[in-house]
Structure formats: C-alpha cells, structure tokens
Amino acid sequence: MHNLVIIGSGPAGLTAAIYAARANLSPLLIEGWQSGGQLTTTTEVENYPGFSKGIMGPELMKEMRGQAARFGTEFLTGDVSAVDLARRPFRLTIDGEHTVETAALILATGASAIPLGLPNERRLTGHGVSTCATCDGYFFRGKELVVVGGGDSALEEATFLTKFARTVTVVHRRDKLRASKIMQDRAMKNEKISFAWNSVVEDILGTDLVIGARLKNLVTGTSSELACDGIFVAIGHRPNTDLFKGQLAMDEKGYILTSQGTATSVAGVFAAGDVQDTKYRQAITAAGSGCMAAIDAERFLESTLHHL
Numbered sequence: 609m610h611n612l613v614i615i616g617s618g619p620a621g622l623t624a625a626i627y628a629a630r631a632n633l634s635p636l637l638i639e640g641w642q643s644g645g646q647l648t649t650t651t652e653v654e655n656y657p658g659f660s661k662g663i664m665g666p667e668l669m670k671e672m673r674g675q676a677a678r679f680g681t682e683f684l685t686g687d688v689s690a691v692d693l694a695r696r697p698f699r700l701t702i703d704g705e706h707t708v709e710t711a712a713l714i715l716a717t718g719a720s721a722i723p724l725g726l727p728n729e730r731r732l733t734g735h736g737v738s739t740c741a742t743c744d745g746y747f748f749r750g751k752e753l754v755v756v757g758g759g760d761s762a763l764e765e766a767t768f769l770t771k772f773a774r775t776v777t778v779v780h781r782r783d784k785l786r787a788s789k790i791m792q793d794r795a796m797k798n799e800k801i802s803f804a805w806n807s808v809v810e811d812i813l814g815t816d817l818v819i820g821a822r823l824k825n826l827v828t829g830t831s832s833e834l835a836c837d838g839i840f841v842a843i844g845h846r847p848n849t850d851l852f853k854g855q856l857a858m859d860e861k862g863y864i865l866t867s868q869g870t871a872t873s874v875a876g877v878f879a880a881g882d883v884q885d886t887k888y889r890q891a892i893t894a895a896g897s898g899c900m901a902a903i904d905a906e907r908f909l910e911s912t913l914h915h916l
C-alpha cells in the first residue's frame with residue numbers, strides 16, 4: 609500500500625515525483641517500458657527555462673529522473689494494464705501480473721502521435737513511415753522525405769530531417785501553417801524544405817519499403833504521386849487515457865477534465881501534463897502541472913489522514 613503512485617515519466621510525472629518525494633510521501637512512479645515521455649523523441653529543447661544554450665530532450669529527462677531519484681522516488685518499470693478507481697485504495701494492475709494499491713494517484717500518462725489512418729501506413733511503419741524524426745532520421749541520409757502536418761512538430765521534424773535528407777517536402781492540408789513564427793521562419797529559410805500546400809496524403813506507396821506518396825490537392829481535387837523514401841507523420845497527438853475511460857470525466861477527445869488545480873472527477877486522483885492539457889502542451893507547462901498535482905495530492909492525503 610502506497611501513499612502516492614504516479615503513472616508516467618515525462619516532465620509532469622517526474623516533477624510530481626520530485627515534489628512528492630521532498631514532501632516525504634515516498635512516491636512510487638510507474639515509468640512504463642519506454643521511460644521519459646515525448647521529450648525522449650525530440651532533439652534540442654530551446655525553450656525550457658534554465659538552459660540558456662538549450663538542452664537535448666533525452667538529457668533533460670535523464671536529469672529530471674535523477675532529481676526525482678535523489679529524493680527517494682521509487683521507480684517501477686512496467687505498463688499499467690488496468691486501474692480500479694471505484695474505491696480507495698485505488699488498485700493498479702501492472703503488466704497484467706501484479707497489483708499495486710495506493711491512497712492517492714497522479715495520472716501523467718501524456719499523449720501519443722496520431723496516425724493518418726491509412727491502410728498502408730501501419731504496414732509500412734518502420735519501413736519508411738515514422739512519427740519520430742529524432743529516432744529514425746539517421747536512416748535517411750541523402751534521401752527524399754515527406755513530413756505531414758503544419759504545426760510546430762511538423763516543422764521541427766522537417767528542419768531536423770534536413771541534417772540527413774536531400775529534400776524534405778512538407779505536406780499541409782491548408783495554405784497557412786499552424787506553427788509558431790520562429791519555426792516557420794526557420795523552415796522557410798531552409799533550402800532543402802519545400803511545401804505542398806492544400807494537400808493531404810491519400811495513400812502511401814511501396815511494397816516492402818516506402819517509395820512514394822499519393823497526394824490529393826484539396827483545392828483542385830487532383831491527385832499526384834510524389835516519389836520519396838520516407839514519410840514522417842506529425843499531425844498532433846491524442847491523450848493516453850484509454851485505461852481510465854468510464855472511470856473519470858473526460859472531454860470528447862479523451863482528455864481528462866480537471867478542476868481546482870489538478871483534481872479529477874474522482875477524489876484522490878489527480879491529472880497532470882498533456883493527458884489533461886488541450887491548450888498549452890509544453891514541457892514547462894507539463895512540469896508546472898506536475899508540481900501542482902503533487903501539492904494537491906499531499907493536501908488530499910493530509911485531509912484524509914491516509915498518509916502512511
């Protein structure tokens with residue numbers, strides 16, 4: 609039986625752990641088989657305060673984990689396969705095998721990349737289709753690449769991929785980018801990057817490896833084929849909340865609803881980071897809400913005298 613379990617090892621979960629551990633709550637953090645969250649699949653983080661020269665995403669997460677460990681956070685590597693939030697203590701099943709009980713719970717399970725939903729996309733994932741430029745960009749030296757999307761992620765990926773690729777075509781469904789001005793300027797100035805405006809990927813071509821994309825121009829209605837060796841999908845993320853469906857109040861997209869800070873619809877369960885954030889979705893806002901969740905959980909435990 610634990611005072612506090614935190615699910616998730618991105619900036620929200622680890623910041624919650626740092627605060628909870630320093631408050632002597634002896635938190636258990638379940639970090640999943642892929643520790644570190646989305647920042648482990650990014651390159652340089654330039655806007656996290658405290659690093660005037662920037663810091664690599666994986667390095668930032670390593671530092672946060674070390675900081676949480678230093679104050680006594682216990683880590684458990686594994687995936688939560690079921691949760692029972694109907695009564696306290698809350699019960700979590702890990703990898704379908706063993707059970708953990710806790711008086712309070714912080715959900716910081718983050719979000720995952722949204723796929724295009726094309727039949728060939730799944731089949732060719734790992735064979736030219738990717739959602740992580742940092743992970744896979746290296747394999748595309750001197751190649752022709754496509755990035756789908758018009759947000760910060762798409763332009764960040766496109767810019768990063770020009771380190772390896774010969775050309776990068778950004779396919780965007782409108783004629784205006786959603787990305788921030790600084791990212792737009794950087795991409796526009798990059799000679800290797802070009803844009804296919806008002807266009808969507810209709811199909812991904814290739815038998816064993818990607819050889820191209822069929823694009824549809826949404827203004828003219830015409831389709832065309834673009835030869836390429838890789839397609840990076842960067843059209844946003846969805847919250848990782850399937851485990852909690854039917855047990856917590858969520859919005860129509862599955863984001864956990866919070867009120868009065870990080871409280872969810874179940875007393876004693878708190879949510880932090882991208883799992884409850886439809887608006888900001890930054891590493892620093894995730895970390896900030898992780899801090900809030902730890903403070904909220906501490907006050908909850910004090911008020912219910914569940915503190916071990």
Ligand code: NAP
Pocket residue numbers: 655724756757758759760761762764781782785786787808842843844845887888889890
């Ligand atoms: P996003 O801002 O939601 O952008 C998603 C993009 O994909 C949009 O351009 C959208 O088009 C397009 N899209 C969505 N569904 C599509 C579909 N089915 N087919 C084709 N295109 C589709 O997501 P994001 O770029 O991942 O960014 C998420 C958040 O993280 C944002 O707040 C962003 O600022 C932040 N972020 C920041 C940085 C940084 O500062 N370094 C880096 C990455 C992300 P429309 O524009 O037409 O909607």
